[in-house]
Amino acid sequence: MAEKSLDKFKYRTLRFLDVTGFTVFDPVVRLAFREEPNKQLKALFNYMLIPIVFALFCIFVWWQVAPNHKTKSGEVPTPDVVWNSAMINHTFSTREQTKERDFLLVGDARLAAIAEVEAMAAAGTAQLAKLEATLAQHAAGNIKQLADRIAPLQARLEIIEAQSGVINAEMKAAVNAAAAAIERGEGTAQPLLAALRAEDEAKDAGRAAESFIKAQIDDIRSDKYAPLNQARLDVNAVADKLQFLTKRIDFLTTSNRSIRVAAAEEQLAETQGKLAEATTAKAALSEAKRAIRNESLIERLEQQQYASAMTIYTQINRSLFTVFIGFIVAAMVAIPLGVLCGLSRIAMACLTPIISIFKPVSPVVYLLIFQIVVGAFFPDPDSHPLFLFLNSLPFLSTLAINPALIFSACTVAACAVWPALVNTALGVATIDKDHINVARVLRLGFKDRLFKIIIPSALPLVFAGLRISLGVGWMVLIAAEALSSSDGLGKFVWDEYQNGSSFSFANILYACFVVGIIGFLLDRMMIILQRLVSFDGGSTSL
């Protein structure tokens, strides 16, 4: 009995892998259930081990090739640098979350947090002092090792300089002697010319020897001293952390929301006291006005949210949200129109020219058009009721919805609508003739015919189209965000490109991986949906 349920579990797992398209893990599952171990091991070796080795090989090549190529933004980052940049982005994001939490903390929790942070800061300061000492030590070590390495070269340089001084003097004397001989009328011009040439050659040789040694010295000076570098990085990391802790203390104390509210309330109480004691009309009026101002200030402070900086994760959220809005709009337009086109040849004839002309238009053109059109709708987005409403909603407020998001989404929709439309029309138009006959024989009405026969039969192709649409939409979105500086992954890349810090290149490569992996996951999601609605592959229920 237990064996049977285990078998069932196995087939369910295999079925799941099949539907999700991860058949590469098939042998792992089969091996776990001891099914033909030799065959599975062979499959594992061929289809898993070899690809992994190949991936490692690619990373190795990257690692080897990258540092050889110097660019304006520094060396091409190696995998570890990119990984490091991913970690830095992650840390930044978690720190923003911590600060937000701190900003909202009240009461005992706040006090406890202050104590904790101060303890951490004290430990950090101690550590920093220790690390700075190490840094100083390594700096001294660096100077010493440089001096040690340069000293012999310096000595050789001095010798060479002395030697060339001697040779130069000799050469000068020979030249003078040849010139004097001519003056005396004893010699010809030949020896003088020869002597001058010899002098030039000797000077060149001397300079070449000197510059060779000097170049060696420069090389040694520019050599990076690994312990010193490491010490510097350590110091920077700890200093960075300390700065963050200082910021936290600020958000836990003076900048904390509850503290600011309390301060405002105190001021209000004071004003009200003064108002009660006021005797002249003028004083009473001014105090009353101040009290009202204080009240509205308190109200505003109580509502205040932490103004979080855009982290990579909020950018991802925003991009995903934008692409889904665009995709859903595209699907809502494409599917009904596609069904209409598939059903009626007249509709197809009407839409064919529109599809043919607007399909090949570059996303950039759509972006600009929608930027203008959407901009015209919202002349003053900050006070527009739509955005005020959207930004007061719980999840959406973190995405900072603005016209830029709307026209990015419109651009995505404009580019994603075509594949879905064409595929839906094709799916509806190529419905099996037998199924049409069944509909006729059963004398189904239009509604039943549409929802029981036509749409189910077209669904696999509809989803194939939607899958292409989502892929296109994701690609278009990143470009649109980069071009229009609309927050999202595209803007992340664009900002990194623009600010040109030492981490920029690594961040861009990191974003490249993020965009790729998310695109892959979106595609997988659509494949699963497609498999679930397609009827030709048998039962796909999990």
Add this chain to the structure above:
Amino acid sequence: MSYLEIDHVSIGFGPTNNRTEVLKDVHLSVEENEFVAVVGFSGAGKSTLISLLAGLVQPDQGEIRLAGKVIKEPSPRLGIMFQNYSLLPWLTVFENVALAVKQAFPKYNAAEMKEHVEKYVAMVKLSPALGKKPAELSGGMRQRASLARTLSMQPEILLLDEPLSALDALTRAEIQDEIINIWESDRRTIVMITNDVDEAVLMADRIVPLTMGPEATLDEAFPVDLERPRNRTTLNTNPVFRHLRTEISRYMVTLNEDSKALKADKIVDLPSVMPIDFSIYPHIPARGRRRRDLVKVLDPTTTFFK
């Protein structure tokens, strides 16, 4: 006047200049509760005949009448069972049958509907597969489901379009028995189309041969005077059965030979075609005068290029 009457019906397909007359002057009368089998070679126009009967296509000439009324469109009184099952692959067996039941009996509530569907699925012995989709069923099971769907609409006339031709011999025999049992217990008119003489003799009251197409027509019927129930195993030794089978088979073979002879008699003028020697033309695009010359050589009246 008979119950179902095909009255000098002709039908053809294609544009007027290249028209194929599939059926010409077809005449057949079927009595109520009669089991008629139409036997013909493949390509003779059997499926066209059944589509005509079902009202899926309209004849060019003549009429088809059911109890005196002309059939103009598919009607719930006519149940058709297609050769290739035609089950909807995204629905389970139950849902496939239920879709038909809902159309035939729109006033049923959920419980009545369920009962009705289950009754007919049980009739074709498919109850265990009620919740399965067609892709999970064997060919025989699919044809049973298709039969259940047709029967569940309780049509007055069953039109079976080579229902068993895609099945293996064993499954075939089983479903033949099934159809006969159902017909015997619940009499109704059946027109079955088949290419299997044995099957026709075993099942039908009357066998009508369809001559070879094009311009196929129904010939003189062979009545089957065998007692029912007919036993498949003893039938092989029954002299009446053997005689009938031999007779029909011989007739069909003559039909075939006749048609071959007919075909041989026909002399078709082949166009005078000359292959073009492209090697004499250089492999560069022709323009101007050379193009005109080329076009002259490639004249469609002298070549097969159009």
